[in-house]
Amino acid sequence: MKKYIFLILWSTVVLLTGCNNGDEGLLDNDSDFQEPVYQLIITATDDYLPIGFTMQMQVEALRSDNTVIEIRDTSTLKWSSSDESVAVVNEFGVITAKGEGPVTITATGMYKDETYSDTAYILITNSEINTIIVTPDNANIPAGFSQQFKAVATFTDGTKNIDITNNKNLTWSVSEGSQFVEIDENGRAVAISTGSGTITATGKFSAKIIVTNVTISINTVTIIELIVTPKDAAISAGLSVQFKAEVIFSDDSTPLNVTEDRHITWSVTKGKEFAKIDKKGHVTGIRTGDAIITATGEFYNDTTIRNVNLHVNDAEVTGLVVTPTDGVVLVKSTLQFNAKATYSDGSSSTDVTESSDVTWSVSAGSSFVEIDDNGLATSFEEGNATITATGNINGRVVDDSVSLDIFPRLLAPIIPAARDKIIEPSELFSSIGLMIQVRGWQPALKANDEIEVHVYTDGCGSAGSACTPVDDFVFCTFDGSSDTTQSTVNACMSVEETSPLANKKETAIHFYYIINGDPNIASEITDTLLETI
Template sequence: MNIKISKLFVFISLLLIPVMLAGCGGGGGGGSAWFDTTVILKSVEVEPAQPSIALGKNVQLTATGIYSDGTRKDLSSVVAWSSSAPGIATVSVSGLAISESVGKTTIRAVSENLVGSATITVTERILESIDITPALPSIALGTVQQFTAIGTYSDDTIADITTAVTWASSNTGVATASGSTATAVATGVTTITATLGSVSGSTDLTVASLDSIYIEPDNATIPKGLMQQFVAVGLLSDGSEQDLTAYATWVSSEPLYATVNDTSPDKGQVNTLAAGSTTITASYSGKFASTPLTVTDATLQTIAITPASPGIAVDTALQFTAIGTYSDSSTFDLTSLVDWTSSNNAVATISNTGFTKGVATSVGNGITTIKASITDSYAGDIEDDTTLTVTSAKLTSITVQPTNATISLGTTQQYTAQGNFSDGSAQDLTDQVIWRSSNKINAVISNAAGSKGLLTPLRAGGTTVSATFASGSYFILPVTGTTGLTINSGTLTGIRIDPPTPSVNKGKTLQLRAFATYNAADGSGTFEQELTKSVNLTWSSADKLIATVVNVPKKDKGLVKGVATGTVTITAKVRKVSEAGSYGTAVLTVN
């Protein structure tokens, strides 16, 4: 019996030997245990394998592990990612490849000493959208509107592409388009479109009739020898305003005291010659306006530069202003008349041309002296200087103002951007950031020089307004600030002026602000919007012999100046609105 069992055991053992050998063999000496069923990683595959992206764009890569049993598993979060050329594209720990410059790079994913790769090609930036400035303008018959086209690219940069796009008018019976210039032909509305390749942008242009003209500054008093730019503003039938300075015919009633230039490009420029009084008149298309001008014997005493001894970060800019004080204690802004210099252009340069006059642009760390000088016909050479310190402070955040505003259709909203830096300093970056509206169907915002940050609502709804700091062609500090905006249609119920009981010294100025209150059409209640510098708001003084108030230029709108001691009523009124709540008043005291 035992012999039979032993023989059976030997027989079974002999049958199992090939199976055991099969279990131990194969795999080139892997040494697996008997009946070992372990699944091992055989390779890593990266997809997409050869993506092509435009500069400024990203691509999400996926690392897939392929195992010995044929199964596949997503390993994107556990592999080690790297880029052979991080200057062209970097890659995050999760496999997000971020373009940095044009070229090619290999992205690798490593797990258990197994490598998978993809080759990424970064192409030139592509145009993504076109914004036209100004948005929704109105012009008078016989005048023209110059448009600007701003292109936004895939790398989040912007560029003026006005001369590169093709311009067109949808209704040439209302206005024709020649290049970026639209010429009014008849009253009505047309759509102006700018197209480059497959991308286009558009805005409506309204041609309206001219109702009246007014001149700024009004009832001015100017020292002899000082040059002053006068502006003729047309009030149009649709309630809008248009600068008609270049179209008007200018006349001075007493050219012995002051002359006014009637030749382009200096139309409206007044040169004061001797103490006395004259009347400046501007006329266009059958409408005219006149304003008295008094020329005094006051002489320039000093110049003061503001801000004094400021500090800014590298790659930012700062506007300097030169204020002249005269022998009668009056003050005038001489920024555009003085000569500006920087003692060290390696630290900061300063502009002496056009609308950028007095703007200092920082180049490198250090200190430079900013000087403003003028040669006065009567006082001789007068100058002032201040130091400008440029630091290596880093931009940490941007604050966009106003925050979470609600505005009414038919108005505009000026936004500002404050840069907050690592050294605790703050700086106005409004003219240096790239502005965006997340919903261009509801609102557009300008990036054109002279109107940066000016938002125009197009329909009721919401949008997010963002400001991103840029320097040169590409971002150095990609810092963005955002705020929400609600656009409502509402009924105007009142205007309040702040401060409510203002006072100013004779010869000095004070900035007033105007706030409109609306009843929301959707029944959500009331909301308030600042209209101080709105084109729809007009400021006036009941007695210009006591105080004047500015309507043009826009940046100074609502600025009152004391002329003589006394009290006067200042009014802020929304034009083309007849309700009792369309205006507000404040009694100004001049000391």
């Protein structure tokens, strides 16, 4: 995540005027420099970097009209390191950490015979990798489509996790099922045919080798529809907006995001003078007018075209609004934040969550949570954090901050077997993603006993009689070996965020169990046997 480092301790902005060392202007050829440059700003994406890792420096120029532009071609600058035994920097501003200690990285550029320079302070640590986390850990995609995997390194000293998806020391491979799926060096897997496979990420850092495996399943389905959102977007000139393409399948599975998939081609089919779009669906307004954005999908030898509208206006961005304003998440869970830009003319706001003009950061509580470039927060420990979105839009800097509370996961609810147990909404929320346990009485649960699980809403009669279940019943088998009067089944039923139960926040839920299909056991219900969680 990008952070401006203006404190003297971390980064010093130096402006040298009237100096000409004989070099040709390094910035003169950049067409963005319509106004005289006032100062140069380089930014480290993080304040520290472990030995063996790399980091791309980011460069911007502050112009005399107080607007800020990004210098995309960093090779036009001269880069140097204060101590190359600690870190080296190449001609493109990529730092490689070599030894422990502090280091200062300097970038120098010329514009109109003036020399501009800036420095950034970075601490190189000897943090040792603990684990490599790969997500998703159980992917399911149709044949012919792709899935981007992400690898994150955690460290033994508890320092901030680092995305190593594209790190040169990480190797992606298909360790099983290579006839069904293949994966490239950047972690993008392509499904070849129906089957399953194992994706392996192997990290070699110093003398340590860490291997993480995840699974992927490939199925054959029919595409029902291609959906592009937003259907009608409005942005101010110079602002950008991210369009998203999803496909709906015949098996009613979760829609698949194909925004950056090789099957999708993005284009501006009308109003090219008003907007431009890249291959990832990222649109930038050029000047006031209307345009049509087109997504063309080539799926299974069939072409599908979807058009959406874009209006570019001359309204100024006045602020950002981040939601949710008071986020709540469990430890080791994710929460999506969204940002919208508001305008001076009071027109409808624009979703800029994934815009390159917006930077997401954890401004407080970074030891509890991290957030990616698209506003997705991942929690690690119990605590409180502040999430900030900062927009640099048409040279105007706007931001908004919201709070995030991270709560611990509670123990899974323990339900008496063949009994009706009420779970309050708060208990249900706290057990999302955890296994519900079943405890047996008279007769006690025995190994290989089959447990039939029914779920009902509040207001049902005893044992859920005459009620309609809100979730299909499921079978599971007692995996224990004890036949004592209080046996416990672990890993019986999982309440996930996608379950109908997860939406029942306003009413209690009844869990009802039948052992080995015997309804007589189920009739033995007394209040005294209801377990208090």
